[in-house]
Amino acid sequence: MASIKEIRTHIKSVEQTLKITNAMYLISSSSLRKARKQLNDVEPYFNKIGTTLSDILHHSPEIDHPFFDKRPEVPAEERKVGYIVVTGDKGLAGAYNHNVLKLAEERIAQTPCHSLFVVGQMGRTYFQERGIPIDVEFLYTAQAPTVPRARDIGELMTDLFLERQLDEVYVIFTRMVTSFQMEPTIHKLLPLDPDTFPKYEKDRDAYDRSVVYIPSVKAVMDRLVPGYVRGDLYGALVESYCSEQNARMTAMKASSDNARQMLQELDLSYNRARQAAITQEITEVVGGAQAAL
Template identity: 60%
Template sequence: MASTKEIRTRMKSVEQTLKITNAMYLIASSNLRKAKARLEQAAPYFTKMHTTIADILHRSPELSHHFLDRRPEIPAEERKVGYVVLSGDKGLAGAYNHNVLKLAERRLRETARPKLFVVGLVGRAYFQERNIPFEEDFSYVVQNPTMSRARDISDELVQQFLDRELDEVRILYTEMVSALRLEVREQTLLPLVRENFPWEPPKGGPLLPPVTYLPSPEAVLDAIVPSGYVRGMVFGALVEAFSSEQSARMTAMESASDNARDMLKKLSLTYNRARQAAITQEITEIAGGAQNARR
């Protein structure tokens, strides 16, 4: 059995670890609340962008636009597909990073001509270790999702799509379905797919109210798709990924704290047994010494 000093040293080490895991849990909880509030504040704007695009597409069923061009003339083996992968900047978040990175690696193997855009330090290190090249990485973005940072990412993607350097743009991220359920999502940013913009008739009847888009529906799409829809989708994915990371870290730190408390209970029991054994041994030695002295 270890000495009481060794057990006490180990108990102090576990207590320090418990303080750290508790602090990380509280920080993750605070970050999660802020991120969800930020997404809720921006949600009405993104919803309006989505409904506006749906209205334009419904009113103009024959509309031809470069953001709607799926480029069917390009065969699958020649299509350049861009994957934006959102990972974290830190670990200690359970399987959060592992799940999205594994999906990204599978998609890269399945695509003939992929282009990888990495968001997050964990993702960059992961692909560097495996010698998987990436087009660009956006570091220190996921810890504080903002519209300006989403703009930097979306502008690059839109420009490459317009320059035909990319034929498709997809984003991979983790969505927090509930506090205990995180799911990896894959969404297509470009080109726009009509089926993803269902139109709902206005309340009171199926008739369309008169609306005129000036100078033209094409010009309106040119304006709102890059700055409204794509940027909003990227920002929403950044916030969802950040929220998922904080939720996963809260769960991991709560589990680590529970394990630390259980370990402290076991160490405390072991410490008391060792101390009792040491006291018993000391009493036995004293009694034996007294008996020898009487002789």
């Protein structure tokens, strides 16, 4: 049995760990609510861009635009594919980083001509340790997703796509399905697929008359599509951040529960050790008194 001093030291250590894990749980909970609010605040704007694109596509089915160019003339083995991998900046979030990085590594291994774009310190460290070349590192933190950062990434991706340096662009991130379920996801960013834009049911804003776009359909699409891509990326960044915070909350709650259970066991061990020490002292006093008689 451990000594009373050792048990007391162990108890203090576990108590300090419990304070840290509980504080991290509260911080992650606050960050999750804040990120969700940010996404909800801008979501109507990006949804409107999506509905407008859908409206244009269904009123102008003959449209031919570079952002929708699937480049069928390029063979599969020669297609240049860009992967934007979104991870966290730190661990202590369960399997959050591991799962998305594993999925990214599998897809990269299946793509002969690929380019890697990384958001998050954990992703940078992971690929560097394994000798996987990173084409672009977005050095700002993944802890504070913002629309301007999504715009910067989106502009780079659209430029590379239009310059034919990339034939396809995917973003690999973690989607929070529910509070208890998170899954790594691969979302195709470019080229856009007209079939993914649903035809919305008629409502008070719908119309059947012919539509004229000024100065042209292409000019309107040139302006709208980058905004749509920016919204897609911002949604992925926020979704990843929310998933990370939720995973950290779950991990810290489990750690806190384990620490509390360990404290109960240590308290029991401490009481037993103290009782054994008292019994030993009484035995020694009684033994000494009997010897004196």
